Amino acid sequence: MTPCRSDAYSNVNCAARPVVSLIERTSPSAVTIQWRDSTSCFYGAQIWRVAGAKVSGVCVLTGQWIRRGDRIYHPWRSNPEPVNAHAMILESALELMAPLQPTTAP
Incomplete structure (x- = not known):
């Protein structure tokens, strides 16, 4: 098992990084992500939610x-819990990929 698996992707120097793509922003607090990790799993359309980080990581x-x-x-x-359950993406990083569009009043 690589260090990535044992410490939930928190090793910055880990060579086995997953490939993460934003599919769509489904709401102001949720996105659909494609997660490809050749060493553990593939999720074609995984829902991710915004929250405050409960632990430190990368x-x-x-x-x-x-x-x-x-x-x-x-x-x-x-x-069952997804293999990447402890992975985290900074909200600011996703905002750069797909800015949240302001809603307009009718």
Whole structure:
């Protein structure tokens, strides 16, 4: 097992990085992500929700450090738990990929 698996993608120097693509922004607090990791799993359309980080870690999209309390996206919790359940993406990193569009009043 690689260090990536044992520490939930928190090793910045890990060579086995997943390929993460934003499919769509489904709401102001949810996105659909495609997750490809040749060493563990593939999710073609996985729902991720925004929240405050419960633990410190590393953004799988940018490699930036995430501190507890930072705004992040994480995989929707389900049963069974997804292989990448502890992965995190900084909210600011997704905002750069697909800015949230303001809603207009009628």
